[in-house]
Amino acid sequence: MRRDVFQALADPTRRAILMSLKTEKKNVNALAEQFEMSRQAVSLHVKYLWECGVISINQEGRERICALEAQKLAQVNDWLAPFRELWETRFNQLDELLDDLESQTDFKM
Amino acid sequence: MNKTSFSTEKNKLFVTRTFNAPLALVWRAWTEAELLDKWWAPRPWQSVTTEMDFKENGLRVYYMAGPEGEKHWCRTNYKTVDMHKHFTGADAFADEAGNINEAMPVGLFSVQFNADSNQTEVTNITEYPSEADLQKVIEMGMKEGLSMAFQNLDEVLAGISA
Numbered sequence: 001m002r003r004d005v006f007q008a009l010a011d012p013t014r015r016a017i018l019m020s021l022k023t024e025k026k027n028v029n030a031l032a033e034q035f036e037m038s039r040q041a042v043s044l045h046v047k048y049l050w051e052c053g054v055i056s057i058n059q060e061g062r063e064r065i066c067a068l069e070a071q072k073l074a075q076v077n078d079w080l081a082p083f084r085e086l087w088e089t090r091f092n093q094l095d096e097l098l099d100d101l102e103s104q105t106d107f108k109m
Numbered sequence: 110m111n112k113t114s115f116s117t118e119k120n121k122l123f124v125t126r127t128f129n130a131p132l133a134l135v136w137r138a139w140t141e142a143e144l145l146d147k148w149w150a151p152r153p154w155q156s157v158t159t160e161m162d163f164k165e166n167g168l169r170v171y172y173m174a175g176p177e178g179e180k181h182w183c184r185t186n187y188k189t190v191d192m193h194k195h196f197t198g199a200d201a202f203a204d205e206a207g208n209i210n211e212a213m214p215v216g217l218f219s220v221q222f223n224a225d226s227n228q229t230e231v232t233n234i235t236e237y238p239s240e241a242d243l244q245k246v247i248e249m250g251m252k253e254g255l256s257m258a259f260q261n262l263d264e265v266l267a268g269i270s271a
Binding site: 084085092095096102 | 110111113115117122124126128129130134135137138144147148149150151152247
């Protein structure tokens with residue numbers, strides 16, 4: 001059965017798991033420790049997220065490492081989202097540059 | 110941080126943003142390679158310009174360098190330049206010799222500058238041959254946008270749970 005991004009986000013625990021993976025990859029055990037529910041319950045959510053395509057699971061040695069599939073998640077917004085992000089980031093960097101240039105100019109004056 | 114406005118109209122993209130800096134400075138940031146390279150690529154990506162000739166019928170060849178050694182080459186052909194007012198041209202994907210990749214859509218852009226006391230409003234319009242081409246380019250951009258999509262997650266989650 002093919003699931004989608006919206007199903008992934010429909011449950012608070014699954015949203016919490018995604019938020020937790022936002023900063024770094026984690027193995028399933030480490031994820032389970034963060035939640036007050038059985039490891040098995042967390043495992044089921046992880047499996048569900050994987051079926052939705054919003055996380056990847058890779059076997060590394062004895063560990064199963066979960067990582068966010070950000071690209072898939074971004075679909076939730078609109079198809080323009082990556083474009084918006086690109087320009088917002090560029091412009092924020094440009095703000096910084098302009099600040100720097102202006103302070104250099106002030107210094108010379 | 111000023112708000113950026115985005116809109117689309119079939120095969121056209123509109124982006125408008127105001128910068129808290131005088132026109133002459135904003136113009137330089139858009140037209141000098143050394144300055145462009147400082148903001149054009151979303152960090153941790155880096156923009157590296159290898160050839161720059163900003164003038165009518167001039168060009169810029171550059172690549173976006175990724176954190177894992179990826180290089181995406183691009184070429185901008187400048188068409189018209191009206192100092193401190195606007196410039197137009199074409200944005201294309203390229204190889205390292207600056208040869209345009211014909212398989213990818215070329216975007217015709219115009220960048221317009223409007224001074225308002227000590228602020229500058231910049232409007233960027235990019236037009237692709239078709240809506241499908243526009244979509245293709247945006248999907249390409251996702252490669253570079255991957256790290257940024259993370260920042261987006263908060264918004265996505267907030268929107269869904271609201």
